[in-house]
Amino acid sequence: MDMSPGTIRPKLTARGVNVFYGDAQALNRVDLDIRAHEVTALIGPSGCGKSTFLRCLNRMNDLIEICRVDGDIRLDGEDIYDPAVNLVYLRARIGMVFQKPNPFPKSIYDNVAYGPKIHGLARSRADMDETVASSLERAGLWEEVKDRLDAPATGLSGGQQQRLCIARAIAVRPEVILMDEPCSSLDPIATARIEALMDELRQNFTIVIVTHSMQQAARVSQRTAFFHLGDLVEVGDTDTVFTQPVDPRTESYISGRIG
Amino acid sequence: MAQAVAAAERVERSSLLAAPEGRRARQVLGERILLGLLAASSLVAILTTIGIALSLLFETLRFLDAVPLFDFLFGLNWSPQIAIREDQVGSSGAFGVVPLLVGTGLIAAVAMTVAGPLGLFSAIFLAEYASPRARSFAKPILEILAGIPTVVYGFFAVLVVAPFVRDSSEAAGFEVSSESALAAGVVMGVMIVPIVSSIADDVISAVPQSLREGAYGLGATKSETVRDIVLPAALPGIGGALLLGVSRAIGETMIVVMAAGLSAQLTVNPLQAVTTITVQMVALLTGDQEFDSPKTLAAFALGLLLFIATLILNLIALMLVRRYQERYD
Ligand SMILES: Nc1ncnc2c1ncn2[C@@H]1O[C@H](COP(=O)(O)OP(=O)(O)OP(=O)(O)O)[C@@H](O)[C@H]1O
Ligand SMILES: [Mg+2]
Numbered sequence: 001m002d003m004s005p006g007t008i009r010p011k012l013t014a015r016g017v018n019v020f021y022g023d024a025q026a027l028n029r030v031d032l033d034i035r036a037h038e039v040t041a042l043i044g045p046s047g048c049g050k051s052t053f054l055r056c057l058n059r060m061n062d063l064i065e066i067c068r069v070d071g072d073i074r075l076d077g078e079d080i081y082d083p084a085v086n087l088v089y090l091r092a093r094i095g096m097v098f099q100k101p102n103p104f105p106k107s108i109y110d111n112v113a114y115g116p117k118i119h120g121l122a123r124s125r126a127d128m129d130e131t132v133a134s135s136l137e138r139a140g141l142w143e144e145v146k147d148r149l150d151a152p153a154t155g156l157s158g159g160q161q162q163r164l165c166i167a168r169a170i171a172v173r174p175e176v177i178l179m180d181e182p183c184s185s186l187d188p189i190a191t192a193r194i195e196a197l198m199d200e201l202r203q204n205f206t207i208v209i210v211t212h213s214m215q216q217a218a219r220v221s222q223r224t225a226f227f228h229l230g231d232l233v234e235v236g237d238t239d240t241v242f243t244q245p246v247d248p249r250t251e252s253y254i255s256g257r258i259g
Numbered sequence: 260m261a262q263a264v265a266a267a268e269r270v271e272r273s274s275l276l277a278a279p280e281g282r283r284a285r286q287v288l289g290e291r292i293l294l295g296l297l298a299a300s301s302l303v304a305i306l307t308t309i310g311i312a313l314s315l316l317f318e319t320l321r322f323l324d325a326v327p328l329f330d331f332l333f334g335l336n337w338s339p340q341i342a343i344r345e346d347q348v349g350s351s352g353a354f355g356v357v358p359l360l361v362g363t364g365l366i367a368a369v370a371m372t373v374a375g376p377l378g379l380f381s382a383i384f385l386a387e388y389a390s391p392r393a394r395s396f397a398k399p400i401l402e403i404l405a406g407i408p409t410v411v412y413g414f415f416a417v418l419v420v421a422p423f424v425r426d427s428s429e430a431a432g433f434e435v436s437s438e439s440a441l442a443a444g445v446v447m448g449v450m451i452v453p454i455v456s457s458i459a460d461d462v463i464s465a466v467p468q469s470l471r472e473g474a475y476g477l478g479a480t481k482s483e484t485v486r487d488i489v490l491p492a493a494l495p496g497i498g499g500a501l502l503l504g505v506s507r508a509i510g511e512t513m514i515v516v517m518a519a520g521l522s523a524q525l526t527v528n529p530l531q532a533v534t535t536i537t538v539q540m541v542a543l544l545t546g547d548q549e550f551d552s553p554k555t556l557a558a559f560a561l562g563l564l565l566f567i568a569t570l571i572l573n574l575i576a577l578m579l580v581r582r583y584q585e586r587y588d
Contacts, residue, residue: 063475088478096476102469105492114487115477165473172477 009077011036011176011206012057017071019052019061026052028230030071034176034223039198039207041217041238044227045253050210053227054178057208058094059087075176092119095169099181101161103153103168108145111153111164112136115172131171139167140197159190166197170205177201179209183216195220214254218242226250315566318559325553326354331560333357337523337534339543339554354557356564358523362440362533366519367508369444369529370451374504377448378455379497385456386463387485398460405453413517416446421518424530433530438520441529447514455504462496462583463489499579506572510565512537536561 010033019027027049034040034057042050052061059080061067073080080090092115104111112132113122122128132149136142141163145156153164162182169177179198183191198207198220211217217224218238225235226247234241234250245251323331334355381401385394421442428435466489474484490497520532521542534542543558 058476060472060476063472088480091476091478096472098469098472098476100469102467102473104470104473104488114474114479118477118479118483118487168473168477 010034011076012208013072013074013077014053014056015072015074017053017056017069017073019049019056020068021064022066026230027056030227030232032225032232032235034206034208036206037202037204038222039202039209039220040223040225041221042208042210042225042227043212043214043217043253044233046212048227049230050227051180054180054208054210057176057178058091058096059085060096062087088119092172093174094176094178095172095174097162097165097169097177097179097182100185101158101165103156103161103164105152105154107150108136108153108156108164109149112167112171115168119172121172135167135171136164138170138197138201139163140193141167157190159186159193162186162190162194163197166194166201170201174205176206176208179207181210181212184212191216214242226253228253312566315559315563318556319563321551322553322556322560325556330354331356335525337539339539339557354553354560356536356561358525359534359536359539359561361525361527362519362523363509363535363537365440365527365529365533366444366447366515366535367505369441370448370508371501371505373445373448374451374455374508375501378452378500378504379459381452382456382459382463382500383485383490385460387481387489401453401456404449405457407450409450409511409513410517412446412450413514416442416514416518420446428530435530436520436532438518438532439530440519440533443515443518444529446518447508447511450511450514451504451507454507455500458500458503458580459493459497462500462580463493465496465583466492493583495579496583499576499583502572502576502579506569506576509535509572510537510569512541516541536565540565 012034014030014032014034017027017030017032018025030049030053032053042053044050055061056069056073057080059069061069069081075090075093079085104114106114109132112135113128116122116128116131122131133142133146136145141160144160145151145164153161156164162185166177166182183194186194195216198209201207209217209221221238223235224238224241226233226241226245226249228249234245234247236246241250242254245254331354334353335357336353336355337358338353381397385397385401389397421438424439424442424445425435425437470488470492471484474488479487515535515538519535519538521534521538522532523534523539524531526533540558540561543554543561549555
């Protein structure tokens with residue numbers, strides 16, 4: 001548990017989280033707090049369980065038949081694995097952006113409007129227009145698409161598509177946004193835009209990001225968690241983790257990548 | 260120096276070429292024979308297709324000498340029996356194909372009314388809802404359905420469905436002929452279900468998982484995801500699956516020969532007997548005919564018509580399915 005002074009209650013808490021795919025254990029008793037209005041970066045070598053952990057937080061792993069999650073994960077103190085939990089509400093509160101941009105084969109407008117529509121968040125067409133516009137605005141895409149909202153979203157560039165996916169997630173007004181390597185298919189310029197965006201977004205949202213780039217973790221996050229072979233090895237303020245890692249595994253991973 | 264290198268290279272190359280003489284010759288011969296065999300096989304298939312298309316075309320042209328194209332395509336009356344009297348060959352205008360087109364279309368429409376929803380819903384079930392166990396059980400059964408000889412379906416249409424349609428419609432106070440478009444169409448629809456469902460299943464399964472996850476990640480329920488994201492994404496391919504079903508329906512022969520009847524009535528009432536292009540082709544060619552009587556030649560004209568129609572349908576369907584697959588590769 002994080003005991004640094006002045007911290008309010010964490011947004012998300014994970015305690016003793018084990019995840020199995022069939023008989024193979026992918027996460028081993030992970031304890032992690034995610035603080036509100038911060039960007040938390042999950043780093044670690046490929047296959048260490050970063051995506052698995054991220055997908056536990058909005059119960060995306062429920063979609064995988066052989067996946068079993070135990071332990072305790074709470075959003076604002078509420079157990080999200082309680083059988084009574086409504087997944088529709090949970091995922092409305094915890095949005096997700098994926099590694100590869102996955103716009104729906106619909107218009108730009110309809111992509112953003114889809115979430116608010118299924119959750120009944122807009123009272124009128126004007127209300128919806130406003131939601132779509134402000135979401136695109138916050139995702140830094142409005143200027144580029146405002147004249148072609150009816151154009152198919154699949155016609156956008158990769159970086160624009162990813163910002164559209166962010167707008168789509170924001171439109172539902174979630175409290176937490178999970179991002180799994182959101183820049184891995186983007187060029188440096190598009191990446192820089194999304195990194196800048198994350199810093200703005202954390203005013204209103206809590207962000208958890210998986211990344212393979214140390215530099216990116218260092219640039220965008222306030223907290224960093226290092227995973228290795230299914231264990232959460234180390235978590236702390238990003239500056240501390242990168243400059244004075246406690247665990248030798250963290251040290252060698254970070255120096256290996258940077259140096 | 261450079262010369263020495265080049266020379267060395269030449270030596271090396273020639274040593275590669277100098278495989279034992281006999282072995283090399285045998286190798287080359289074997290390759291040639293294999294190639295020839297493969298090429299010849301595909302040539303036979305291609306030439307046969309071209310030959311059939313050409314003979315259809317030529318005989319159709321001969322038919323059109325006797326019957327004007329306009330009368331054939333737009334004539335409302337089909338009664339080839341009158342026209343075979345030698346003194347008035349084809350002049351009566353009794354080769355109007357419209358009743359056959361309407362009959363074919365009517366039966367195909369009935370068939371697709373059955374096969375469209377059933378095929379689509381079972382594809383959606385198989386692709387999105389069925390557990391792997393249910394899938395491994397249901398898929399082979401659908402495939403068996405596709406393997407039943409159509410003459411068995413024809414039997415079934417005549418002996419079970421037609422009497423049922425007749426009895427129940429009569430009980431409801433409708434007038435029904437003993438052979439009805441409805442009976443033939445319904446049975447044909449059942450036959451087409453596996454065609455539609457298996458292609459639609461492929462197409463729906465090919466919708467990338469990332470789209471589904473995108474919808475679930477926004478809090479969409481399963482049915483919202485299927486309805487709003489998966490099906491629209493699969494729509495062109497589903498259209499292709501339905502068109503292939505239609506193409507199969509208009510070319511189907513056995514069921515309609517047995518269950519649809521011969522009377523070329525111009526009606527869209529599915530309780531009436533109608534006839535189709537395929538039925539009339541069979542009727543024109545059974546029994547002793549002069550090969551060059553308009554009656555026989557009419558069969559070629561019908562054949563060409565059918566060929567063109569199914570060809571176009573299949574091409575559009577393939578284009579839809581293929582373009583759809585490219586989009587998600
Ligand atoms: N659907 C699945 N079925 C079975 N095993 C899985 C599945 N998804 C992940 N795993 C296994 O769980 C472990 C952790 O995978 P995970 O995808 O969480 O790693 P990761 O840290 O995100 O890796 P990467 O950086 O390559 O994305 C790996 O050993 C992986 O093989
Ligand atoms: Mg991953």
